[in-house]
Amino acid sequence: MPRNPDPVAYRPAPIIGEVAQWLGDPVAPADFPQTVLRFRNDRAAAQVGLQSLPDEDWIRHFGRFEPLADNLPHPLALRYHGHQFRVYNPDIGDGRGFLFAQLKDGGDRILDLGTKGSGQTPYSRQGDGRLTLKGAVREILATEMLEALGVETSRTFSVIETGEQLERGDEPSPTRSAVLVRLQHSHIRIGSFQRLALLEEHDHLRELVDYCLRHYPGAEPPDDAPDRGEPAVRLLHQVVERMAELAASYMVGGFVHGVLNTDNMNITGESFDYGPWRFLPRWEPGFTAAYFDHAGLYAFARQPEAMRWNSAQLAIALRSICEAPPLIAAMDRFGPLYEAAMARRWCQRLGLKPRGDEVDRQLVSLSEAALRSSNEPPDAFFFRHRGGRNADHALGEIMAQYEAVENDHDYWQGDRPETMLIDEVEAIWAAIDRDDDWGPLHAKVDALRGMGEVHRA
Known part of the structure; x- marks a missing residue:
């Protein structure tokens, strides 16, 4: 978009x-x-x-x-x-x-x-x-x-x-x-397909597939995908690609959605419906955002698995109008697509040009180890190491193998990055609730949009 x-x-x-x-x-x-x-x-x-x-x-x-x-x-x-x-x-x-x-x-x-x-x-x-x-x-x-x-x-x-x-x-x-x-x-949510499949409304299910494909003009499965011309197969490939990308973007962003149910997943792979969300205060794989998620089903590190599971529920619903093997082939792409997106987005957030090889995955692994051992907030980690700076030992050695993108904007020379931790969220709300003061909210929106421009540049 x-x-x-x-x-x-x-x-x-x-x-x-x-x-x-x-x-x-x-x-x-x-x-x-x-x-x-x-x-x-x-x-x-x-x-x-x-x-x-x-x-x-x-x-x-x-x-x-x-x-x-x-x-x-x-x-x-x-x-x-x-x-x-x-x-x-x-x-x-x-x-x-x-x-x-x-x-x-x-x-x-x-x-x-x-x-x-x-x-x-x-x-x-x-x-x-x-x-x-x-x-x-x-x-x-x-x-x-x-x-x-x-x-x-x-x-x-x-x-x-x-x-x-x-x-x-x-x-x-x-x-x-x-x-x-x-x-x-x-x-349109994955749950829309589940309903039609359960009710055995197969003609409507086919119509919904055709409707949803209109959101993907020109998009096609890989050339070697079996039955790639079958509409249900085409749709599942697009959803799997976007769910894998969304999962990686959550992880690199340090974001926990909180409620990744199939009725909260849409077919264009966009994050939406924000209830008990959080950004990580530190790199904690078991961190949960929803107080009612007692088993940690949607904990931070379990989000990629949750999105793959949800994509599989779409495949199960489509099975009523399509043979299983090409749907399984589409689902088999999730893992590699996620790993590739994770490596690419990790490099991009660090201000390094992705190499597209094993070194990218090593960079992710070493960075995660550094985050776990230091308890440094993820936003601070990416900010402090922007362009490969301030890294030492094994992490410094691997960052030295990368070409940095343009990182001389004043934002990167500042004292700290923009963040969105719960204390600030509560403070912004308190100003509205107590004093009807909307200034902090609008100031934060302006600051975030400025950060977005810097990231995109």
Whole structure:
């Protein structure tokens, strides 16, 4: 996804209407007591031609959810199942969100605008369909930090405070409410395929495969992939490639998502749906972000395995419309793709040009050993060793074999890197909660975007 695109014209593309009858349900948004605009992402809006909307129109569309011109006539809550902590649950779906609109970017790729906290749906179960303002602020911070680090992530497009007092068991209550809008390439989850497979809706499953392949224009499996022309095989190859890349980006970024269920994995391999996320304070493989993850299923070092397992659940769902051997061949690519992405991204974060050989993997191994022995925060480690500097012993010897990229920007000469540890997240929220002071949040967003520009340069 391009990060700083030139502004484009608004181009609606509500293609999900072709499959909406069996994929989701039309719903109405909540009627909120108030709508106060707190965050609008004009950088993301420029990618889909909405950056020039006046604030009052922005609120009408993203707080009251009046349809965008020539777009979806009503919001659509999608139906899906999912494995939640490896337990299959058929009783889920979009319970506090919906797909609101679809648009094209300058490269003709489809982008979805989806919501969180927009009200109850047929899948809300006992939930109120709402989002806390703190949860929205945390999602802004997560997506901005991940985008700056080069992780494929949804973008927080809009946050509007909605004037309700919510009761929650895991934070002081009552607490303020908000509705959030995300921009990402697809709202379709692995759980969408699981549902159709379980219900034996094989024709709809084939239609969903064809629909999802429209998100991958021109992408093909390797030339030697068996049955590479079969649509289900083509899709699985694309998902495996992107899941392996996402897993590596989490590890190099020192990020722990917290809840990597199959209903939280979309088919374009974008990170989204940020609940109990954390960035590592130190290199701790067993670090967990969710207080309820008692077994450490989604601990930091287990995330690649979790994404491979989730990809396998997609393969299992596709097995009902495709032979197994070509699907197994696609799944066999995950490990090598992950190792290659891990080595490449590790070099890139250190400001070294990847060699593409065994030396890259040795660099990762020696760096991890140094992180474990020193307890140095990962962000500080990558910052301090940028371009191969400040390394000694075996790590210094192997870094000396690399060519450094341009590292003379003032950012790299500073005292410390930008980080996103929990204490700062809580401090930013406290300023809002206590004093309605949004200055620290906006300052942090600006700083993270500046860091992202430096990383991309």
